[in-house]
Amino acid sequence: GAGVSQSPSNKVTEKGKDVELRCDPISGHTALYWYRQSLGQGLEFLIYFQGNSAPDKSGLPSDRFSAERTGGSVSTLTIQRTQQEDSAVYLCASSPGLAGDYEQYFGPGTRLTVT
Amino acid sequence: AQKVTQAQTEISVVEKEDVTLDCVYETRDTTYYLFWYKQPPSGELVFLIRRNSFDEQNEISGRYSWNFQKSTSSFNFTITASQVVDSAVYFCALSEANFNKFYFGSGTKLNVKP
Numbered sequence: 062g063a064g065v066s067q068s069p070s071n072k073v074t075e076k077g078k079d080v081e082l083r084c085d086p087i088s089g090h091t092a093l094y095w096y097r098q099s100l101g102q103g104l105e106f107l108i109y110f111q112g113n114s115a116p117d118k119s120g121l122p123s124d125r126f127s128a129e130r131t132g133g134s135v136s137t138l139t140i141q142r143t144q145q146e147d148s149a150v151y152l153c154a155s156s157p158g159l160a161g162d163y164e165q166y167f168g169p170g171t172r173l174t175v176t
Numbered sequence: 177a178q179k180v181t182q183a184q185t186e187i188s189v190v191e192k193e194d195v196t197l198d199c200v201y202e203t204r205d206t207t208y209y210l211f212w213y214k215q216p217p218s219g220e221l222v223f224l225i226r227r228n229s230f231d232e233q234n235e236i237s238g239r240y241s242w243n244f245q246k247s248t249s250s251f252n253f254t255i256t257a258s259q260v261v262d263s264a265v266y267f268c269a270l271s272e273a274n275f276n277k278f279y280f281g282s283g284t285k286l287n288v289k290p
Binding site for chain 2 (some may be wrong): 092094096101102103104105106109111117119120150152154156158163164165166167168169170
């Protein structure tokens with residue numbers, strides 16, 4: 062079956078531009094996570110969506126970062142006025158979100174390069 | 177605050193050797209979950225195991241085994257008779273009880289040489 066997909070796979074943008082990164086979770090998964098992985102680093106939690114509940118935005122590094130999830134499915138991570146330190150791989154993961162089943166399925170990531 | 181430490185940045189072994197990847201965590205929660213993920217060179221993270229804080233039983237799955245010790249806040253991962261295909265970056269992670277946030281270690285890169 063289809064896994065988590067992300068687009069674009071690579072994005073090069075100029076400093077100061079806005080970018081949108083898209084995540085298509087596995088159908089039926091109610092939980093969705095965004096992470097940032099800088100070169101040689103672990104994953105940094107950004108935001109979590111669970112069903113229709115208010116998202117947990119506590120990991121967003123600044124107010125230039127925002128995310129939404131429409132219809133409980135597709136999610137978009139937006140970075141405004143990009144900076145060079147935003148360069149990283151942005152990973153999305155989804156999970157069934159059911160009691161006892163919170164295994165995360167990761168997408169391939171979007172590699173963002175800010176020049 | 178929650179924190180996961182993987183002190184080994186990179187490990188190199190020769191095929192068929194056993195190798196243990198260390199993971200130490202910090203949390204004040206009494207209920208939490210621990211995970212291991214594998215990130216092969218292709219890039220996509222793959223779930224390996226989940227453990228809850230109330231289950232300290234060690235687990236074995238084929239060549240993989242995990243040793244969870246609450247007394248030392250450790251959740252170590254051992255690969256027996258390593259193979260070249262085991263070469264990857266391995267991440268240990270901790271989640272809060274409601275799975276709303278995950279804390280990942282910085283990863284250990286395992287190189288298995290033929």
